[in-house]
Amino acid sequence: MKAIKIGIIGAGRIGKIHGDNLLRIPGADIAAIGDLFAGDELRAWAAERGIPVVTNDSSEIIGNPDIDAVFICSSTDTHVPLIKEAAASGKHIFCEKPVSMSVDQTREALAAVEAAGVSLQIGFNRRFDHNFSRVQEIVAEGKIGDPHLIKITSRDPNPPHPDYIKVSGGLFMDMAIHDFDIARFLTGSEVVEVYAQGAVLVDPAIGEQGDIDTAITTLRFANGALGVIDNSRKAVYGYDQRVEVFGSGGNVSADNDYPSTAVVSGPEGVTRDKPLYFFLERYTEAYINETRQFIESLQHGTPVPVNGHDGLQAELIALAAKRSLAEGRPVKLAELASGISVS
Amino acid sequence: MKAIKIGIIGAGRIGKIHGDNLLRIPGADIAAIGDLFAGDELRAWAAERGIPVVTNDSSEIIGNPDIDAVFICSSTDTHVPLIKEAAASGKHIFCEKPVSMSVDQTREALAAVEAAGVSLQIGFNRRFDHNFSRVQEIVAEGKIGDPHLIKITSRDPNPPHPDYIKVSGGLFMDMAIHDFDIARFLTGSEVVEVYAQGAVLVDPAIGEQGDIDTAITTLRFANGALGVIDNSRKAVYGYDQRVEVFGSGGNVSADNDYPSTAVVSGPEGVTRDKPLYFFLERYTEAYINETRQFIESLQHGTPVPVNGHDGLQAELIALAAKRSLAEGRPVKLAELASGISVS
Amino acid sequence: MKAIKIGIIGAGRIGKIHGDNLLRIPGADIAAIGDLFAGDELRAWAAERGIPVVTNDSSEIIGNPDIDAVFICSSTDTHVPLIKEAAASGKHIFCEKPVSMSVDQTREALAAVEAAGVSLQIGFNRRFDHNFSRVQEIVAEGKIGDPHLIKITSRDPNPPHPDYIKVSGGLFMDMAIHDFDIARFLTGSEVVEVYAQGAVLVDPAIGEQGDIDTAITTLRFANGALGVIDNSRKAVYGYDQRVEVFGSGGNVSADNDYPSTAVVSGPEGVTRDKPLYFFLERYTEAYINETRQFIESLQHGTPVPVNGHDGLQAELIALAAKRSLAEGRPVKLAELASGISVS
Amino acid sequence: MKAIKIGIIGAGRIGKIHGDNLLRIPGADIAAIGDLFAGDELRAWAAERGIPVVTNDSSEIIGNPDIDAVFICSSTDTHVPLIKEAAASGKHIFCEKPVSMSVDQTREALAAVEAAGVSLQIGFNRRFDHNFSRVQEIVAEGKIGDPHLIKITSRDPNPPHPDYIKVSGGLFMDMAIHDFDIARFLTGSEVVEVYAQGAVLVDPAIGEQGDIDTAITTLRFANGALGVIDNSRKAVYGYDQRVEVFGSGGNVSADNDYPSTAVVSGPEGVTRDKPLYFFLERYTEAYINETRQFIESLQHGTPVPVNGHDGLQAELIALAAKRSLAEGRPVKLAELASGISVS
Structure with a gap:
């Protein structure tokens, strides 16, 4: 070779x-x-x-x-x-x-x-993650029929430094862009409309940078499916990365990865360790x-x-989400003419 | 007594x-x-x-x-x-x-x-379900801190007869109204704004009645939290009733109930039976x-x-969802003056 | 009727x-x-x-x-x-x-x-428990092929009062007798040989009554399968009642029942409540x-x-276990002539 | 360095x-x-x-x-x-x-x-497996109190070639020796007595080599704990490697590893893929x-x-198991004078 x-x-x-x-x-x-x-x-x-x-x-x-x-x-x-x-x-x-x-x-x-x-x-x-790629495979094989609902949970263990927030492009462009890509990857369909809700619930310093730290973004796909992504910059139990695709023939979901399968049953309850801490641990492979x-x-x-088209589409969704949040209304990707910067 | x-x-x-x-x-x-x-x-x-x-x-x-x-x-x-x-x-x-x-x-x-x-x-x-009431208790005890995100999955195993659809008041008033109530129950906060997306993906006959069979509804609560409900009239694997509340101190989720804990590992995979079939099985207790x-x-x-206030609030959320879907925009509950029928 | x-x-x-x-x-x-x-x-x-x-x-x-x-x-x-x-x-x-x-x-x-x-x-x-009866059904339907290994975990949350221990007939006749019956029920085969190990690890007062509080009992079945039961009089996390049957075509196992499916992810780990406390909670239905x-x-x-044969067989196994423990050797059920009291 | x-x-x-x-x-x-x-x-x-x-x-x-x-x-x-x-x-x-x-x-x-x-x-x-090492850590930290019961499940997906069986030293020396080591590792105590039951249930060709393919081995430890290992040369669902330690303060168990966390809910049930296939997949890390x-x-x-002591002890347990099986009685490790070959 x-x-x-x-x-x-x-x-x-x-x-x-x-x-x-x-x-x-x-x-x-x-x-x-x-x-x-x-x-x-x-x-x-x-x-x-x-x-x-x-x-x-x-x-x-x-x-x-x-x-x-x-x-x-x-x-x-x-x-x-x-x-x-x-x-x-x-x-x-x-x-x-x-x-x-x-x-x-x-x-x-x-x-x-x-x-x-x-x-x-x-x-x-993330397309190469063992869980997400397995879900995509199951959807692509038709095992859950036609996709109707896509759900993505994506929460970081800790927000980045406020200085980074400033130059990051904001939650949608910096963090949720991965989820926008996964949404397209799992459904095999393009996003046509976006509605984003955001809030500053984790740290007021993030709000002071003009950004949000908590969001629910809903998506409408070209194939008729609906989707929703929930994001938070701070999950105290670690990186939370789960997906679910529901369709006419069933549902497929993927849970987090854990450092081990050990489970302790004690007088206080039944406990396992937290999920793998962050992207370096979770996405090593x-x-x-x-x-x-x-x-x-x-x-x-x-x-x-x-490819590049995938990169562009995810950016367009992020841009639509940003505009939706700013204007308090659903935004169609078709609205996004050229010449618009997301920053 | x-x-x-x-x-x-x-x-x-x-x-x-x-x-x-x-x-x-x-x-x-x-x-x-x-x-x-x-x-x-x-x-x-x-x-x-x-x-x-x-x-x-x-x-x-x-x-x-x-x-x-x-x-x-x-x-x-x-x-x-x-x-x-x-x-x-x-x-x-x-x-x-x-x-x-x-x-x-x-x-x-x-x-x-x-x-x-x-x-x-x-x-x-559903407030009296062993899973949902336990989640509410955990939230109310502060074990997950301040609620930031509420997620509810609520899917029926089969749509009702089209004749019933006609008089049902529609998916939001007939089916999702339970979820609107659970959303208020779990957060302990009032809903202030609603955005609803809907689609007819299960059965065109439902669309012909002017109703939808698939929906994603996002909620904004008075305490700043965001919420999302996903509904489908047809989950081929049975009744799907799950909730999740994420907060500043952690996350609590409740899975479905199953007829038994028996799990079979065989040459094709690891399998358990489907969840309990429908509301009579799931909500008996x-x-x-x-x-x-x-x-x-x-x-x-x-x-x-x-009480009656709880009944009224759930109806107002359903009404807001209906209007949101019709008008393609987020609707504040405060908009809903008297005199408006949801039908 | x-x-x-x-x-x-x-x-x-x-x-x-x-x-x-x-x-x-x-x-x-x-x-x-x-x-x-x-x-x-x-x-x-x-x-x-x-x-x-x-x-x-x-x-x-x-x-x-x-x-x-x-x-x-x-x-x-x-x-x-x-x-x-x-x-x-x-x-x-x-x-x-x-x-x-x-x-x-x-x-x-x-x-x-x-x-x-x-x-x-x-x-x-216990034959009528939703978990055990489902496992039996799966085995009887041939879904795991011919049974090779049967495993039963049976642990109580707390030992009975020492006064009861005295008249109980001992751990095998009082407590494990249920497990001996379940072993026959799950395999659909008779036990032919028993080897029992016992220990006093929970409470010396139990030993003073001439009884044990911890045991591992191995079984050989007429159909060639092997089995093992582990018992303890005290599991601090509550009643622990699990079974597993492994065969030529797969494995089936049943976990405990829990009061709810609620799971909390927090800074210390991921936790659910303990299993149902004891037999009244677990075996209500x-x-x-x-x-x-x-x-x-x-x-x-x-x-x-x-029927009565089922009652007798379980007693014979308990008797064999008791003799095995006393004599430190495997005991065949065929050895047990009439005239032998287990007390 | x-x-x-x-x-x-x-x-x-x-x-x-x-x-x-x-x-x-x-x-x-x-x-x-x-x-x-x-x-x-x-x-x-x-x-x-x-x-x-x-x-x-x-x-x-x-x-x-x-x-x-x-x-x-x-x-x-x-x-x-x-x-x-x-x-x-x-x-x-x-x-x-x-x-x-x-x-x-x-x-x-x-x-x-x-x-x-x-x-x-x-x-x-296997001592370096993320699951088993985590269980050992939990036991060593005293989180389950004093160990009372150790349970190990160890099943291969397929038996080796009969030619290998012949020179392998037999199931106990070739396969279960890992489990004997893990038993010592998890309890932190020496094995003092062994009772082994064996059967040829997988393939008569294995029996023709004088070996067994299915076994339940019970162990008594110096610290009073009891243990049991179940082995099979053929689990049709893949490599089955689980452990459990029960003690005065609780229970810790470790499940298998799976290629992904993806779970499909469909009309036939709820299914995930089989565990990782064999030792190369499971024990890579x-x-x-x-x-x-x-x-x-x-x-x-x-x-x-x-170290070498660990190697020797595991061999002694295997030897005791072999003799126990041959003689149909429990065998104390102290019986094993020098000069005895296990083959």
């Missing part, structure tokens, strides 16, 4: 996770890693892993003719220019979500990718799987499993 | 269920049962149970000075006139839900009850409990556990 | 439970209740229930020609003489377990029953069902669901 | 698993791999992983002064001579279970290890963890988590 030479752009937490995961994947070869603030720590990290090049200039990666594909793991505002550059250089691209905060810019990036004929995969890692499938699609010349 | 003499008005399925349950309750004494179509079958039924009077004239019951309380189990359109008559005669009243299809008429009935100083309990039996508490409240002169 | 006139002999807790259950069963008519110590309390109890005769002389019941069947709920030492008397008077008999502490006496009682041609049902109520089936078998002239 | 140079002896399935796992562990460096039948396939496998030396002569590994530790993954009959050689060469040793089929030889190997002052870890990987802890103990000079 052809080896794929990879450059990683952005060496924060997620960049390093992708790096470590790529080391395990046969045929993936990390040729370089770049970060604006690359220093001794990153050089040591790269050395331990046998990554030959460390740079603080992304053009050294994109301009390197030996590199087949780039992982864009830098801050969201850099995604679109990097995608355009990489596409122009003929690199295949794995880009973290969201592509951008502006639907117009995202469309520009997608156009550049299409023009260049390269592959673009968006980092919607999902991150590996998404990376593996990206590499394999490049090796085999097959389509990537989550 | 003082014996309570009871007259049952309406001897359909639910009237007979209350009758059988009252026979088990110490201090409850059924003095008469009436039905417009009372005949040999009902006389035989009453004789077996030692109920001395069978009549087809409700005024024989309401006018009987020995009777302390009436159970109104007749069709919805008769509820308000019967409540007024019974209240005027100083009878305590147990009335099936909904009180009426018109908020104005319900208000009139409540005013008559208040003027007469009698007790009125509404038949929201709840019906007994609501009746017992009604009798006990009369014996002790204490307030009934579900 | 023919009414069955019943006399209850022994008005302790279990006698009253059967009495209350019989009141609910169409066609069952309690004609008399007797207890050696019958007094005002019992007379009041009987009056409330419309039971016309209260006596402290069991012969008034057995000698009453109007009575069709007797419920023998008195102390174990009275079972055999009462069975003989009742059989001689042509009464059908429901007798609490165990028939006696002596296999010889039990055989005598069974012979008397057979000679008289009356029905004898033994009070192995089982007691009703066993009584109903007894009455129905008399009405229809069909065999009772648990 | 000091790098540990490792030689792997035996390149069958388990040797390669350890090899792949060692590649992930920081500080572990595989210097050589040896197998009697080393050929092109193994050389290619080693080359892909950067393992510099491939040999068919184990003495090249044991004699290599640069190697710190050996992994003995060859057939059981080679374990003792290899342990002696490796110990004499001052190598630390990781050895697969069982150490040998002869308690005497195992004792000789342990003496050699002790004389040489090297570390010996036995491959009881456990194998990694045991290897990591071995390396870390060498790096830190701390005791290994499962």
Whole structure:
């Protein structure tokens, strides 16, 4: 199998996770890693892993003719220019979500990718989770008939720092965007209308940043199904990630993952440990799987499993949710003309 | 303990269920049962149970000075006139839900009850279910902190006959009204705004009656919490009745009840039987409990556990949901001036 | 349907439970209740229930020609003489377990029953539990193939009073006898060999009475299957009653029953309430069902669901377990000649 | 941290698993791999992983002064001579279970290890399973009080090939030996007496090899607790690995692991997928963890988590079980004088 030479752009937490995961994947070869603030720590990290090049200039990666594909793991505002550059250089691209905060810019990036004929995969890692992918499979096999209702619970164990909230794009673009993608993934249908309710119940500091920390978002799908997502920035018992699809032939649901199956029966009740704490614990294997499938699609010349259209649609839903919340009314995706930034 | 003499008005399925349950309750004494179509079958039924009077004239019951309380189990359109008559005669009243299809008429009935100083309990039996009451207790004890999100799943195993759909008042007034009550019960807070999405996905015949069979209704509560109810008229695996309340201190959820805990592991998977089939199976004990508490409240002169205000609020939410669906926008309960019929 | 006139002999807790259950069963008519110590309390109890005769002389019941069947709920030492008397008077008999502490006496009682041609049902109520009966049904339908392994967990929430321990016949005859019956019920095969391990781990006072409070008993069945029962007199989390049957085609297991399905996820873990506390809570419906089936078998002239042979076999297994424990070796049921008392 | 140079002896399935796992562990460096039948396939496998030396002569590994530790993954009959050689060469040793089929030889190997002052870890990987280690932790923390009853279910999805059965040492030495170790691990107490029942219910071919395929083994522990293990060579629903410890303060149990949490409710029932298929799926992480802890103990000079005594005790229990089965009586471990081979 052809080896794929990879450059990683952005060496924060997620960049390093992708790096470590790529080391395990046969045929993936990390040729370089770049970060604006690359220093001794990153050089040591790269050395331990046998990554030959460390740079603080992304053009050294994109301009390197030996590199087949780039992982864009830098801050969201850099995604679109990097995608355009990489596409122009003929690199295949794995880009973290969201592509951008502006639907117009995202469309520009997608156009550049299409023009260049390269592959673009968006980092919607949850599609590769063992639970969600099993639910999708069951729905796709028709085991629950036609989907009627989709329910997604998505709650974080703790809100991010207020400074991050400010630049995050807000709950819908930053956090619920994963759920919007999963909603499309599970139903196999496009969202046509969104109604979002939001509240600041966790931390007033989040409200002061103009954001919300609690939301219920309802969706209407092209195939007639209805959906609902509930989000909270703080579940004291840990990461809560469950889905359910109800259809004409039955219901399928997936519960959380737990660190063990141990259950204690005592004088106070019957107890098990809390769910896995957060996304790094819950989605460990999902991150590996998404990376593996990206590499394999490049090796085999097959389509990537989550493409630019998927990235764009999730952003459009987030934008509709944001507008719905602001205007207190359901918003159709068809309303969203170009030129509208979500931020 | 003082014996309570009871007259049952309406001897359909639910009237007979209350009758059988009252026979088990110490201090409850059924003095008469009436039905417009009372005949040999009902006389035989009453004789077996030692109920001395069978009549087809409700005024024989309401006018009987020995009777302390009436159970109104007749069709919805008769509820308000019967409540007024019974209240005027100083009878305590147990009335099936909904009180009426018109908020104005319900208000009139409540005013008559208040003027007469009698007790009125509404038949929201689910409050007395072992699962829902346990969840309410846990929320009320503060074990999950302040409620942020309320989720209710309520799906029937099969839609009613289209003829019934026509006179039912529609999914919100007929079916979801129980869920609206449970939402208030679990949060301990009033609903202030409603947004309803509906669809006809189960049976086009339901749509031809101007009704829907699938719905997602979102709620905003006075205490800031958000809620969502999903309804379907047809779950092929049986009655699906689950709730969840998420708060600042944790989450509490209640699953369905099953006929047994037996689980089979075989070559095809791990399987258990379907949930209990429908409300008669699931809420057997709840019906007994609501009746017992009604009798006990009369014996002790204490307030009934579900009163006329509870009946009215659930109707207002149903009305708001209906209007929301019709107008495609969120509706505040404060919008609902008097004079509006839900039908 | 023919009414069955019943006399209850022994008005302790279990006698009253059967009495209350019989009141609910169409066609069952309690004609008399007797207890050696019958007094005002019992007379009041009987009056409330419309039971016309209260006596402290069991012969008034057995000698009453109007009575069709007797419920023998008195102390174990009275079972055999009462069975003989009742059989001689042509009464059908429901007798609490165990028939006696002596296999010889039990055989005598069974012979008397057979000679008289009356029905004898033994009070192995667990066969009528919704979980155990569902497991039996699944095994009998062949859904797990040929049974290979049977596992029974049976633990009480608290040991009985030491005074009771003394006269109880010991853990095997008093407590595990139910499990021995369930083992036969689930496999549909006879036990041929028993090996019992015991220990005093709960309370030294139990050991001082010559009894044990913790046991693991292994069984070999005629059909080749192996079985194991674990018993404890004290499970701090409540009554623990689970079974499992593993076979060539799969496994079926039944968990405990819980007061509700409510589950709380909080900072300390995920918790549900303890199982139902003890046999009165867990087996409420089982007691009703066993009584109903007894009455129905008399009405229809069909065999009772648990007969004298079932009572005898369970006693033989208990006797073998007792001998195995005493002699530290496996004991075959074939070793148990007549003339051996288990006490 | 000091790098540990490792030689792997035996390149069958388990040797390669350890090899792949060692590649992930920081500080572990595989210097050589040896197998009697080393050929092109193994050389290619080693080359892909950067393992510099491939040999068919184990003495090249044991004699290599640069190697710190050996992994003995060859057939059981080679374990003792290899342990002696490796110990004499001052190598630390990781050895697969069982150490040998002869308690005497195992004792000789342990003496050699002790004389040489090297570390010996036995491959009881299940101690490192997330479920079993969590149960052990809960017991060790005293959360269930003093252990009274230990229950282990251990069933394979399919029996090994009859040819393997012949040389396997039998069900107790080959399969249940893991359970004997887990029993000691969970209780923290030594086994003093064993009673084993066995049967051939899965495949007569197994019986023809003088072995059994189904067993119930009861254990008595030094601390007074009782235990039971049930084994089957064939569970049609997959690998069944559950444990339960009941004590004075409560009960802890661990269920199987499943490929996902997805549950389908349909017209036939409520179904989830079967448990993970076999040990490679279930114990993937456990194998990694045991290897990591071995390396870390060498790096830190701390005791290994499962030592030679643990290996010997499990063999003694297996031997006692074998004798118990043969002689139809409980066997005390104290009976097992030296000189007795288990085969």
